Amino acid sequence: MMCSLWRGFSLPLTTSLNRRFLKCCRQLSRSYNIESCIPEAVAFQGVSDHSGLYKFSVNESDRFWGAVARQRLSWISPFHTVQNCDFSQGKIKWFEGGKLNVSVNCLDRHVHTSPERVALIWERDEPGTEVKITYRQLLELTCRLGNLLKRQGVRRGDCVTIYMPPCPLAVASMLACARIGAAHNVVFAGFSSEALADRIRDAQSSTVITVNQGVRGGKVVDLKRTVDQAVQNCPSVQQVLVAMRTENTVAMTDRDVPLEEEMMKEDVVCEPVAMDSEDVLFLLYTSGSTGKPKGLVHTQAGYLLYTALTHRYVFNYHDRDVFGCVADIGWITGHSYIVYGPLCNGGTTVLFESTPVYPNPGRYWEMVERLGINQFYGAPTAIRLLLKYGDEWVQNYNRSSLKTLGSVGEPINTEAWEWYHRVVGDGRCPVVDTWWQTETGGICIAPRPSDPEAEIVPGMAMRPFYGIKPALLDTEVGGALSHSSNDSTGALCISQAWPGMARTIHNHHQRFTETYFQPYPGYFFTGDGAYRSKEGYYQIVGRLDDVINVSGHRLGTAELEDVVVCVYVFVVLKKAVMVQEDVLAQQLREMVSRSIAKYACPDFIQVVRCLPKTRSGKIMRRVLRKVVERNTDELGDLSTLDDPDSVHEVIRGHQRLR
Numbered sequence: 037m038m039c040s041l042w043r044g045f046s047l048p049l050t051t052s053l054n055r056r057f058l059k060c061c062r063q064l065s066r067s068y069n070i071e072s073c074i075p076e077a078v079a080f081q082g083v084s085d086h087s088g089l090y091k092f093s094v095n096e097s098d099r100f101w102g103a104v105a106r107q108r109l110s111w112i113s114p115f116h117t118v119q120n121c122d123f124s125q126g127k128i129k130w131f132e133g134g135k136l137n138v139s140v141n142c143l144d145r146h147v148h149t150s151p152e153r154v155a156l157i158w159e160r161d162e163p164g165t166e167v168k169i170t171y172r173q174l175l176e177l178t179c180r181l182g183n184l185l186k187r188q189g190v191r192r193g194d195c196v197t198i199y200m201p202p203c204p205l206a207v208a209s210m211l212a213c214a215r216i217g218a219a220h221n222v223v224f225a226g227f228s229s230e231a232l233a234d235r236i237r238d239a240q241s242s243t244v245i246t247v248n249q250g251v252r253g254g255k256v257v258d259l260k261r262t263v264d265q266a267v268q269n270c271p272s273v274q275q276v277l278v279a280m281r282t283e284n285t286v287a288m289t290d291r292d293v294p295l296e297e298e299m300m301k302e303d304v305v306c307e308p309v310a311m312d313s314e315d316v317l318f319l320l321y322t323s324g325s326t327g328k329p330k331g332l333v334h335t336q337a338g339y340l341l342y343t344a345l346t347h348r349y350v351f352n353y354h355d356r357d358v359f360g361c362v363a364d365i366g367w368i369t370g371h372s373y374i375v376y377g378p379l380c381n382g383g384t385t386v387l388f389e390s391t392p393v394y395p396n397p398g399r400y401w402e403m404v405e406r407l408g409i410n411q412f413y414g415a416p417t418a419i420r421l422l423l424k425y426g427d428e429w430v431q432n433y434n435r436s437s438l439k440t441l442g443s444v445g446e447p448i449n450t451e452a453w454e455w456y457h458r459v460v461g462d463g464r465c466p467v468v469d470t471w472w473q474t475e476t477g478g479i480c481i482a483p484r485p486s487d488p489e490a491e492i493v494p495g496m497a498m499r500p501f502y503g504i505k506p507a508l509l510d511t512e513v514g515g516a517l518s519h520s521s522n523d524s525t526g527a528l529c530i531s532q533a534w535p536g537m538a539r540t541i542h543n544h545h546q547r548f549t550e551t552y553f554q555p556y557p558g559y560f561f562t563g564d565g566a567y568r569s570k571e572g573y574y575q576i577v578g579r580l581d582d583v584i585n586v587s588g589h590r591l592g593t594a595e596l597e598d599v600v601v602c603v604y605v606f607v608v609l610k611k612a613v614m615v616q617e618d619v620l621a622q623q624l625r626e627m628v629s630r631s632i633a634k635y636a637c638p639d640f641i642q643v644v645r646c647l648p649k650t651r652s653g654k655i656m657r658r659v660l661r662k663v664v665e666r667n668t669d670e671l672g673d674l675s676t677l678d679d680p681d682s683v684h685e686v687i688r689g690h691q692r693l694r
């Protein structure tokens with residue numbers, strides 16, 4: 037029974053059972069039409085074009101968000117106040133007075149209108165073994181799990197930790213928490229046992245949900261063993277629910293509960309709890325530039341509304357499209373654009389279990405062809421990796437289903453952007469470079485949030501989404517001068533609240549206000565720097581806090597570069613390129629002096645096989661900096677490092693160079 041659940045989800049879906057929950061859904065749902073959203077919602081306000089709508093959304097924020105929230109979400113009882121926010125206290129509240137259930141919005145109302153529509157396509161590690169789950173099946177899984185969690189003593193307000201790779205039971209676990217009023221804390225299933233333990237302890241979870249083993253890139257990973265190690269140091273944990281991803285048995289203790297076996301004993305109807313708009317939906321831990329990871333808190337209504345709206349408009353998602361976001365559910369991208377945004381919109385969303393190069397570098401595009409993916413959303417780091425393998429891996433597959441290509445997580449360099457557009461998208465799909473953060477909940481700056489025909493400049497995130505009012509502030513300490521003109525650079529801030537933003541840091545509200553609202557009073561500070569072009573388009577320059585704290589003082593790169601005029605370049609070559617290092621160094625110096633200036637020439641050029649990156653693909657610049665400073669004893673926390681060998685190789689190469 038266990039395996040059939042994973043293979044084909046052959047649950048006993050009988051008509052009599054369904055009649056019961058359909059009745060329950062009917063009471064909760066209203067008719068819903070994805071196409072009718074924004075223009076209709078504000079038509080009565082006399083706004084007809086897209087740029088007018090953006091202005092309306094920031095100038096008449098209450099009227100805009102109020103109208104959209106009433107139209108897009110199914111409420112159990114209506115809200116009385118659209119927003120109640122005060123940045124000086126870090127107070128963010130949306131849709132107060134309103135009650136709703138997020139799982140009803142993501143499941144029941146779609147089951148009511150199209151129960152057999154596919155909600156999830158689980159793209160398992162082995163190509164061609166995908167599993168499709170309809171809205172009806174996902175609701176049943178969610179209800180059974182919700183009932184099981186209740187039986188295990190999970191109550192409204194508790195926080196359940198989920199340590200699972202992307203799979204339908206992980207999504208059902210998230211939605212089951214939402215259904216019964218518990219918060220979830222999804223921890224990326226690549227994190228070590230210490231990192232997991234830190235997060236379980238901070239969230240004070242009594243329940244952990246995991247799988248026996250994960251399968252990724254043809255390798256089996258013992259996830260349950262990692263959980264066993266982690267919970268040894270987590271006194272709050274009373275039970276671990278274990279799903280069986282593989283057929284290999286694992287040692288079970290008294291604390292462990294066989295998930296499939298127990299959920300099959302549960303009823304397929306689970307009464308959804310009426311949640312307040314501002315009750316916690318989930319915690320998600322993210323690293324700060326210093327200190328322990330922060331458990332950012334997102335709440336119910338505002339987050340759901342914002343992810344649904346951005347999913348619809350940034351990607352130009354239409355009813356019946358297949359949305360393929362290849363992130364992991366353990367990151368905010370997975371939460372917002374695999375789970376909540378697409379499901380709230382009644383969409384079909386892909387859960388990608390594998391890697392971009394398994395079994396070969398054509399994996400993404402073979403999947404696009406096989407599943408008929410219409411919107412593909414990935415990270416520049418993967419695009420750069422695939423680019424190195426050449427165009428044939430892409431051209432071997434039919435990509436005519438693709439309509440929009442998305443990018444997220446870091447700036448996309450021109451070469452990668454151009455390749456993504458020209459080769460992957462055959463020059464006909466817009467590339468949307470989406471800027472946002474765990475803190476923002478959803479996409480804030482993207483090329484086409486309001487106009488499917490708008491101009492796109494390569495490498496630029498371009499335009500703010502509805503309701504987002506960016507500001508560039510002077511980065512000088514205490515300066516806080518706003519650059520209101522175009523063609524300027526500054527600290528990227530957002531000057532008014534939007535529904536998707538994080539509400540606090542779990543148990544550390546003071547850290548929340550200090551990090552995000554005190555650096556520039558009156559603004560939400562993103563931690564990134566940005567440039568606004570003459571035309572008013574935004575380009576993200578990178579983290580401002582990528583810089584250093586020396587004896588308690590913050591130093592900007594500009595200040596440092598005034599003193600230490602030294603540029604150190606790490607180069608990763610395409611796979612097939614064979615070149616002598618000194619010849620390459622000479623060529624690169626010539627290129628830089630030609631395209632920038634002589635003074636910008638790198639002092640040191642080191643060729644490396646790969647750069648030290650986090651598992652989410654961010655280059656660990658601080659590690660590189662320490663290597664260059666010869667401070668290899670102080671590399672700091674490497675627990676999020678993807679490939680530990682990369683650091684040793686960089687160190688060895690550096691020693692050779694000096």
Ligand code: PRX
Binds near residue numbers: 445469472578579
């Ligand atoms: O520096 C920005 C970078 O990623 C940071 C947020 O990281 P995280 O919370 O892990 O969320 C990643 C997925 C949303 C930002 O502060 N970043 C994200 N998207 C872009 C980006 N930098 C440049 N361009 C982007 N499109």
